[in-house]
Amino acid sequence: MVKKDLEKVDQASELNLSRRNVLGAGALVAGAGIIGSQMIDPIAGIAHAAGSDAPIKIGFQAHRTGIGALYGRWYERTTNAAVKHINSIGGIAGRPVEIITEDDGTDPKRGADVVEKLATQHKVDFVFGTLFSHVVMGSAPRAGELKIPYFVVSEGYHVASGALNRYVFQPCITDVRAQISAVSGWMFNNLGKNVTIIYPDYAFGYNHRDYASAAAEKHGGKIVAKIAIPPTESSYTRYFVKIPKNTDVIYHVMVGPGVLTFVRELGEHFGPNHPQLFGFIDSLEGVNISSPGLDFLDGSHFWEAMPRYASAADSAGSRFYRNAVGVDNSGASKSDSKDIAAYSHMFGCWETLFAIKEAVEQSGYKSKKDYATLIETMEGFTGFNEGIAHPQGAKAFSGKTHQCYGQQFVSKVGNGKLNVVHKTSIADGMYEPETDYTKQSL
Amino acid sequence: MSSWINENGPLLFLALLDGTVTAFVLALIALGLSLVFGVMRIVNIAHGEFFMLGAVFSWFAFDLTDDPLWGFLLALVLAPALVGGIAVFSDRFILRKIKYHPESTIVATIGLLYVIQSLTLIVFGPEARAVEAPLYFRIQFPWFGYSGYKLIVAGMSALGLLGVWLLMIRSKLGLYMRATQQDLEIAKTYGVPTKKIYAAVFALGGGLAALAGVLVVPIRQADHLMGLEPLLLSFIVVIIGGLGSIRGTIVAAFIIGISDGIISVFYEPTLAKMLATLFVAMVLVLKPSGLYGEEVA
Numbered sequence: 001m002v003k004k005d006l007e008k009v010d011q012a013s014e015l016n017l018s019r020r021n022v023l024g025a026g027a028l029v030a031g032a033g034i035i036g037s038q039m040i041d042p043i044a045g046i047a048h049a050a051g052s053d054a055p056i057k058i059g060f061q062a063h064r065t066g067i068g069a070l071y072g073r074w075y076e077r078t079t080n081a082a083v084k085h086i087n088s089i090g091g092i093a094g095r096p097v098e099i100i101t102e103d104d105g106t107d108p109k110r111g112a113d114v115v116e117k118l119a120t121q122h123k124v125d126f127v128f129g130t131l132f133s134h135v136v137m138g139s140a141p142r143a144g145e146l147k148i149p150y151f152v153v154s155e156g157y158h159v160a161s162g163a164l165n166r167y168v169f170q171p172c173i174t175d176v177r178a179q180i181s182a183v184s185g186w187m188f189n190n191l192g193k194n195v196t197i198i199y200p201d202y203a204f205g206y207n208h209r210d211y212a213s214a215a216a217e218k219h220g221g222k223i224v225a226k227i228a229i230p231p232t233e234s235s236y237t238r239y240f241v242k243i244p245k246n247t248d249v250i251y252h253v254m255v256g257p258g259v260l261t262f263v264r265e266l267g268e269h270f271g272p273n274h275p276q277l278f279g280f281i282d283s284l285e286g287v288n289i290s291s292p293g294l295d296f297l298d299g300s301h302f303w304e305a306m307p308r309y310a311s312a313a314d315s316a317g318s319r320f321y322r323n324a325v326g327v328d329n330s331g332a333s334k335s336d337s338k339d340i341a342a343y344s345h346m347f348g349c350w351e352t353l354f355a356i357k358e359a360v361e362q363s364g365y366k367s368k369k370d371y372a373t374l375i376e377t378m379e380g381f382t383g384f385n386e387g388i389a390h391p392q393g394a395k396a397f398s399g400k401t402h403q404c405y406g407q408q409f410v411s412k413v414g415n416g417k418l419n420v421v422h423k424t425s426i427a428d429g430m431y432e433p434e435t436d437y438t439k440q441s442l
Numbered sequence: 443m444s445s446w447i448n449e450n451g452p453l454l455f456l457a458l459l460d461g462t463v464t465a466f467v468l469a470l471i472a473l474g475l476s477l478v479f480g481v482m483r484i485v486n487i488a489h490g491e492f493f494m495l496g497a498v499f500s501w502f503a504f505d506l507t508d509d510p511l512w513g514f515l516l517a518l519v520l521a522p523a524l525v526g527g528i529a530v531f532s533d534r535f536i537l538r539k540i541k542y543h544p545e546s547t548i549v550a551t552i553g554l555l556y557v558i559q560s561l562t563l564i565v566f567g568p569e570a571r572a573v574e575a576p577l578y579f580r581i582q583f584p585w586f587g588y589s590g591y592k593l594i595v596a597g598m599s600a601l602g603l604l605g606v607w608l609l610m611i612r613s614k615l616g617l618y619m620r621a622t623q624q625d626l627e628i629a630k631t632y633g634v635p636t637k638k639i640y641a642a643v644f645a646l647g648g649g650l651a652a653l654a655g656v657l658v659v660p661i662r663q664a665d666h667l668m669g670l671e672p673l674l675l676s677f678i679v680v681i682i683g684g685l686g687s688i689r690g691t692i693v694a695a696f697i698i699g700i701s702d703g704i705i706s707v708f709y710e711p712t713l714a715k716m717l718a719t720l721f722v723a724m725v726l727v728l729k730p731s732g733l734y735g736e737e738v739a
Contacts, residue, residue, distance in 0.1 A: 069570075070570070237460055238456075238706040239711070258663065261663060268589045
């Protein structure tokens with residue numbers, strides 16, 4: 001009896017509490033609404049004063065935290081710089097661009113939630129910016145279900161392979177398959193035939209494993225060992241003992257918080273008498289090449305999508321871009337020489353925003369009801385010209401695979417910097433399309 | 443047999459070398475967890491975060507001095523002290539308030555874990571940041587090279603372990619700690635200031651984890667999520683060794699460290715983690731008190 005009374009009291013107090021909470025929350029929401037509308041008004045005012053419509057809202061799915069945080073930081077800086085420039089030249093179709101950023105924690109599950117939040121709560125026009133391939137794989141199906149165009153800057157072969165859907169585009173960064181096809185011929189012919197490949201143990205790494213093996217067959221080389229390392233690993237020596245003695249070239253690509261340790265332990269393990277090293281710059285993205293313990297890299301080679309160190313060969317567009325994103329001639333932030341850029345990846349954000357601009361302007365896109373026209377317009381693109389909008393270089397684009405193909409670089413480490421020794425043509429990386437997204441319904 | 447040694451000898455040597463380094467560091471971290479459990483009878487889920495804080499403070503010291511050696515020496519002194527201070531604060535204002543109740547402390551230290559992790563994320567940022575080693579050199583063996591600094595880490599961890607051992611058997615504080623561990627009520631009766639002992643033990647546990655963080659950070663990098671792996675490994679070590687037993691903790695750290703090295707080198711690193719977890723399960727089933735633990739009533 002007493003117990004029942006107590007329960008009643010409990011229920012009553014819970015009810016009171018929840019009522020109070022609801023009231024409080026209501027007041028907060030109302031207050032936020034007032035503040036919010038005051039904050040938004042001036043922006044809308046500017047837009048109207050310029051005689052244009054409301055802003056085009058682009059949702060930016062950023063790796064602010066998690067294993068992709070380094071890339072996320074630079075993707076965000078590049079995106080902000082691009083938007084600043086686009087707005088200064090009249091926005092997209094006369095409308096200002098507004099970026100709404102959400103952190104996905106470099107986590108596929110959160111990635112799908114972020115796509116949903118951007119689409120349904122922030123009501124953005126497009127979602128853009130995802131890098132890590134497992135996050136793209138986790139998020140793209142949700143974008144397809146919500147029927148919202150999703151522009152990724154990820155490198156993975158997942159877009160061109162046909163694994164995703166018609167709403168997903170990768171218009172401005174070459175996929176891994178094309179990168180490997182473009183540079184591996186140079187590696188097999190110049191560095192050696194017996195190659196051990198070390199790669200991260202997830203989707204992106206498997207692209208490297210599979211297409212490097214395919215390239216080996218084509219160029220008369222041989223993959224003598226395939227060593228997968230989890231991207232969260234922190235100690236690497238034990239993996240290096242698995243490198244066979246007959247290895248001519250170590251082909252390495254690593255991502256995650258431990259990349260510096262990875263490269264340094266590689267040096268500690270082999271010392272000066274190491275096999276030839278051919279790395280994808282991912283293994284050193286954001287890392288100063290003259291860090292202690294990295295001197296063994298002298299004379300080794302790296303793939304770069306966009307040369308980190310400025311040179312006389314850079315185009316005017318490339319120089320404009322480097323300045324706009326706040327990077328100095330050695331690839332570090334202008335405001336902090338210790339902060340090294342993810343220079344071979346972040347240009348993809350800049351260029352993708354210009355590709356979106358071109359698609360919106362050509363298709364006459366006004367609102368979400370024009371998605372079909374916008375997608376069909378982009379599928380009609382055949383490429384982009386080099387310039388301020390595409391500083392990495394000209395690109396071919398396939399409407400069937402939703403994927404672009406650009407030039408690649410091989411750089412050699414010397415005098416504490418990366419010097420370009422070989423530049424591929426766009427055609428070097430191209431392959432027969434394995435899918436045709438245009439056949440899917442919208 | 444001799445051909446096997448010719449072929450696999452260098453691998454075995456590397457496995458033992460790498461395993462020994464792992465074992466010393468692991469022993470240092472796990473010892474902190476074990477002491478806290480032994481004396482205070484609580485499970486500190488935030489123990490890995492103390493390790494992370496040591497690494498993060500080390501980065502700040504390096505950034506402040508801009509010199510690897512001075513930064514390292516500064517961190518070596520300050521990081522364990524600061525983390526010890528945080529531990530004393532947590533003991534006074536969280537653990538003592540909930541009267542060290544076993545279930546409540548688990549929940550409270552989970553909360554502490556998230557608070558420390560999130561504050562670090564806000565102040566330090568999400569990136570992994572490199573700290574240069576105070577001494578950088580490479581040792582060339584006939585078959586492969588190895589980081590000289592890793593051997594220094596093992597050596598300094600061994601000194602840390604020795605220090606705790608001496609503290610426990612030679613000092614008055616150690617005597618009080620052992621008395622409190624054996625019987626709290628009798629220790630109180632004999633005038634042992636148990637509240638202060640609790641705070642000291644929690645600070646010592648946190649300080650040991652922070653010391654390990656300072657030592658390890660030049661061979662990996664500091665990031666706000668690095669506390670999870672050492673926490674799990676420490677639990678494995680402490681359960682196998684027997685909760686609260688110093689000797690058990692050190693023996694178990696070597697079993698796990700060396701087997702991790704050997705299995706990783708000859709098979710797969712992931713398999714090493716799987717087998718360690720399986721081993722814990724077997725210990726829990728066959729000898730719940732661990733190798734050197736007191737018998738559980």
